[in-house]
Amino acid sequence: MHITALAGGTGAAKFLRGLTTAIPPEQVTVIGNTGDDTLIWGLHISPDLDTVTYALAGILDETKGWGVRGDSFRCLAAMAALGRDTWFNLGDRDLATHLLRTERLRAGESLSKVTEAIRRALGARCRILPATDSFVRTRVLTPQGWLGFQEFFVREKALLDVLDVIYDGADEARPAPGVVEAIAEARAVIVCPSNPITSIGPILAVPGIAEALTATRAKVVAISPIVGGAPVSGPAGKLMAAKGLPVSALGVAQLYSAWLDLLVLDTRDQALAPELLGLGVRPVVTDTIMTDRRREVALARAVVEALGS
Numbered sequence: 547m548h549i550t551a552l553a554g555g556t557g558a559a560k561f562l563r564g565l566t567t568a569i570p571p572e573q574v575t576v577i578g579n580t581g582d583d584t585l586i587w588g589l590h591i592s593p594d595l596d597t598v599t600y601a602l603a604g605i606l607d608e609t610k611g612w613g614v615r616g617d618s619f620r621c622l623a624a625m626a627a628l629g630r631d632t633w634f635n636l637g638d639r640d641l642a643t644h645l646l647r648t649e650r651l652r653a654g655e656s657l658s659k660v661t662e663a664i665r666r667a668l669g670a671r672c673r674i675l676p677a678t679d680s681f682v683r684t685r686v687l688t689p690q691g692w693l694g695f696q697e698f699f700v701r702e703k704a705l706l707d708v709l710d711v712i713y714d715g716a717d718e719a720r721p722a723p724g725v726v727e728a729i730a731e732a733r734a735v736i737v738c739p740s741n742p743i744t745s746i747g748p749i750l751a752v753p754g755i756a757e758a759l760t761a762t763r764a765k766v767v768a769i770s771p772i773v774g775g776a777p778v779s780g781p782a783g784k785l786m787a788a789k790g791l792p793v794s795a796l797g798v799a800q801l802y803s804a805w806l807d808l809l810v811l812d813t814r815d816q817a818l819a820p821e822l823l824g825l826g827v828r829p830v831v832t833d834t835i836m837t838d839r840r841r842e843v844a845l846a847r848a849v850v851e852a853l854g855s
């Protein structure tokens with residue numbers, strides 16, 4: 547059974563760790579978000595691809611939810627001493643990933659090739675594909691004007707009001723090699739609990755990917771990142787509201803309804819189940835908060851079971 551998973555960062559990392567315990571990692575293909583990629587000190591950073599890669603390689607700093615466990619920040623301190631901006635935290639070992647990625651991209655390699663090389667070298671056993679090798683960047687309109695996602699999220703700590711969100715470059719983008727096939731040929735497609743607007747949105751904005759989700763014969767299931775009317779973490783609520791969506795599992799279902807078969811929602815949201823049915827989405831109610839490894843695996847097992855039924 548081959549499963550393809552659409553993934554953002556922190557929520558996806560936890561879920562995918564559970565999934566690759568529940569089923570062999572070799573049976574999983576991850577399609578990762580590149581909309582919040584950015585350039586820092588001239589280096590190409592792919593925060594979501596790295597979070598997922600580090601998690602699946604067993605080296606993620608789980609307390610922070612990003613970066614490498616036990617990393618030091620000596621380069622960051624040295625950059626600060628040189629008077630450089632250091633609002634984007636980069637650990638010393640993490641920097642090695644960005645140096646390698648940047649070097650190989652500048653030599654003309656594609657992001658997909660480099661992502662594959664990094665995940666193999668670090669020992670992540672499932673295939674990780676960026677959604678696209680093209681330039682797609684999430685931009686957030688705030689009262690201060692348009693900001694890149696990392697400027698909004700990390701530098702401004704997501705405190706600014708959000709007026710709009712766009713995916714710059716998406717119209718001309720193409721899915722990375724293997725992405726459409728991974729959706730078409732999967733036994734099932736799972737949309738991880740990830741920010742619907744800034745993690746899954748940029749993936750869906752690449753022409754051909756939403757179409758592949760509509761066309762696939764595989765069942766498509768999503769896990770709601772919104773629990774009890776608020777995101778478990780991060781700015782998803784503010785961003786969904788800016789797009790006119792209710793901040794609830796129902797809002798997630800509305801956004802995905804064109805191709806979604808099942809939505810996994812938390813026990814505390816079970817009252818929303820009849821409204822999901824009204825959208826043509828089958829509700830699966832279970833505990834979805836992953837506070838430890840046992841809960842990550844339990845959620846993954848519940849999702850796999852729901853796909854089989």
Ligand code: GDP
Pocket residue numbers: 553554555556557558560739740741742744745769770771772773776777778779780781782834835836837
């Ligand atoms: P960001 O942090 O919003 O930029 O986006 P990410 O896509 O990296 O993922 C965070 C998303 O995962 C948020 O929308 C969270 O609500 C969700 N999330 C994080 N942990 C959990 C969890 O344990 N359970 C569920 N259901 N969602 C989670």
